[in-house]
Amino acid sequence: MQKKMMLVGFVLIAILFVAGCSSAPGDSVQSTEAALEQARTGTEGVKTSFLNNFPPPLIYDENELVTLLEIENKGGYTLQQEDCAVQITGFDPSIIRGNFEASCGTNYGELEGKNVYNLEGSINQIEFRSPSVRLPPGVFEYNPTLNVLTCYQYETHANAEVCVDPSFYQITSEQKACTPRDVSLGGGQAGPIGVSHVGVDMTGRKAVFEITVRNYQSGSRVLSPDVYVRDCGKGIFEFTDFDRIKYNVKLSGGGYLDCKPSDKYVRLHNGQGKIVCTYDIPGTVAFETPLQIDLQYGMMDSFSKQIKIIETPE
The missing domain is CATH 2.60.40 (Immunoglobulin-like)
Known part of the structure; x- marks a missing residue:
């Protein structure tokens, strides 16, 4: 029994030794250097896009219109609330009613830029809602082009x-x-x-x-x-x-x-x-x-x- 226990202990020590040697000290240094390089390079800033099917391509009047925007800060500069604004234009406000302008950090706060600990940056989602879309009498179809405008300050x-x-x-x-x-x-x-x-x-x-x-x-x-970014548009x-x-x-x-x-x-x-x-x-x-x-x-x-x-x- 004692020999079996000694054998098990020897095997465990050997496994730990191999695991410790499997990652050389230089590997962590190289991965850190790669992360630093990725964090301080690149040519992107703020990216804005609609979430899939928000808005849908077809809706009936007297129904609710919901749009969801995804705001990504893919660069290295951290955005405060006042640094970035987004708005949706291009529609008749008497047909599609509601507020379609907001800070990129709405319900989120500052949008952190990418860094060595967060190479993807920050992502926020903003909802715009028109409670009831109403076509004028005698109008059977309306085809607006929703234009999303994003303005931001960057360094x-x-x-x-x-x-x-x-x-x-x-x-x-x-x-x-x-x-x-x-x-x-x-x-x-x-x-x-x-x-x-x-x-x-x-x-x-x-x-x-x-x-x-x-x-x-x-x-x-x-x-x-x-x-002033709120003056865009x-x-x-x-x-x-x-x-x-x-x-x-x-x-x-x-x-x-x-x-x-x-x-x-x-x-x-x-x-x-x-x-x-x-x-x-x-x-x-x-x-x-x-x-x-x-x-x-x-x-x-x-x-x-x-x-x-x-x-x-x-």
């Missing part, structure tokens, strides 16, 4: 590791820490607006950074961060309210950057814009430093669905 934070060299054009036998070169930032920075490229050039003791800002969501309109926005992004560029070491446009707003043309910054390089040796680019902006997305309302048979 993107990009980092590019750049090399600066005050003696780049001087002939020297000294071994340098790095060589100035352009930096590509493909894949986005967890938002619909991002930095795609940083050009790096040396002119004497100055470094010149040409930063390309890009709208990765070609079907969406870019809004100024100064607009009211037709009151002006030319200056579109394709305008507020920016801030800094070096992690705190060196002064002279950037253009000088008003700290970059305007997009054909989905792209340029920021040019110059930097007086201190010292005499080459070094690498993170260039941090913060972008503030708004986005306006829309999609539509046609429904049919017919008169209820008597």
